[in-house]
Each structure stands twice: as structure tokens, then as C-alpha cells.
Amino acid sequence: xxxxxxxxxxxxxxxxxxxxxxxxxxxxxxxxxxxxxxxxxxxxxxxxxxxxxxxxxxxxxxxxxxxxxxxxxxxxxxxxxxxxxxxxxxxxxxxxxxxxxxxxxxxxxxxxxxxxxxxxxxxxxxxxxxxxxxxxxxxxxxxxxxxxxxxxxxxxxxxxxxxxxxxxxxxxxxxxxxxxxxxxxxxxxxxxxx
Numbered sequence: 001x002x003x004x005x006x007x008x009x010x011x012x013x014x015x016x017x018x019x020x021x022x023x024x025x026x027x028x029x030x031x032x033x034x035x036x037x038x039x040x041x042x043x044x045x046x047x048x049x050x051x052x053x054x055x056x057x058x059x060x061x062x063x064x065x066x067x068x069x070x071x072x073x074x075x076x077x078x079x080x081x082x083x084x085x086x087x088x089x090x091x092x093x094x095x096x097x098x099x100x101x102x103x104x105x106x107x108x109x110x111x112x113x114x115x116x117x118x119x120x121x122x123x124x125x126x127x128x129x130x131x132x133x134x135x136x137x138x139x140x141x142x143x144x145x146x147x148x149x150x151x152x153x154x155x156x157x158x159x160x161x162x163x164x165x166x167x168x169x170x171x172x173x174x175x176x177x178x179x180x181x182x183x184x185x186x187x188x189x190x191x192x193x194x
Contacts, residue, residue: 139174
């Protein structure tokens with residue numbers, strides 16, 4: 001290449017480098033200091049890049065954790081949305097059961113009351129069916145050991161017929177909604193007689 005060919009190229013480079021501070025320009029082989037500065041700058045840039053990569057990885061992991069937590073919250077909301085309503089309807093179910101228990105045997109046989117009794121029994125069966133469809137199940141209690149996660153001991157009953165700590169009486173049925181306690185069973189527990 002002739003000097004004439006290099007001159008337009010040099011002018012273009014000089015034009016591009018206008019405004020760049022002198023200490024940042026690498027003059028043709030001005031010693032090792034320029035090379036060391038460049039190596040330090042390159043090392044600093046690599047460190048910044050590694051830090052940025054690490055931050056991106058943490059951000060991705062955090063985003064994934066938030067997404068999983070939100071998905072679980074949505075699943076829980078769907079599964080347990082009826083909890084408050086189910087808890088309120090339990091009292092209606094209890095009252096229907098009490099009404100049936102309070103009916104004397106002769107009232108069940110009376111032709112005038114037979115339709116009424118059948119209606120109450122059908123209503124109770126329908127409530128139990130709806131509970132089943134929504135994951136509401138009755139807690140077993142009588143004859144089982146007291147489970148403080150499902151039973152609420154209301155009184156102790158002295159008896160030799162059962163092991164101490166066994167549920168021998170149920171005063172109010174307990175219920176679960178899926179795998180969560182909706183209402184504990186209120187029970188009487190056996191104890192050794194004095």
C-alpha cells in the first residue's frame with residue numbers, strides 16, 4: 001500500500017477517535033503500560049460479566065420460585081375455596097341429625113309424619129352427598145385413640161372397658177376438607193377409674 005492509500009484510512013480513524021481522552025488511546029507501542037491497562041480493563045469487564053450472569057441466574061431462580069408459589073396458591077384456593085361455606089353448612093347438617101335423633105320410634109311409624117321424616121332423611125343424605133363431592137369427609141373417632149390433630153377432648157370417662165386415651169363418645173362429629181381439618185370432633189376419652 002502506498003502512503004496515499006493509508007492517509008484516507010488514518011484520517012477516518014482519527015476522526016472516529018476525536019473526543020477520546022489521551023490516556024485511553026494506545027499510541028503505537030508506547031510501552032507495556034498501555035497493555036497492562038487493557039488487561040486490567042478486560043479482567044474488570046470479565047468480572048462484571050460473571051457478576052451479571054450470576055444475577056441473571058438468581059433472578060431466573062427467584063422468578064421460578066415465585067411462579068411455583070403462585071401455582072400452589074391457586075391450587076389451594078381452588079381446593080379449599082368452599083372451606084368457609086362448608087364450615088357454616090356443618091351446623092345445618094348437625095341440626096338435621098339432631099332432629100332425626102329426637103324423633104321417637106313411634107313418630108317414624110306414624111303415617112302423618114312418615115313423609116316429614118323421609119324428607120328430613122333425604123335432605124341429610126343430599127348434604128352428605130354434596131360434602132363428598134367437595135372433599136368434605138367425616139372424621140372417624142369412636143374406638144380410636146385420641147388424635148389431638150383431629151379430636152378435641154371434652155371430658156374424660158372413667159371405664160375399664162377401653163384403654164385410657166381411647167375415644168368412647170362423640171358429642172359432635174368432626175370433618176376434614178381434603179387433607180385439612182375443617183372442624184375437630186368433640187369427644188369423650190376413656191380414663192382409668194379412680
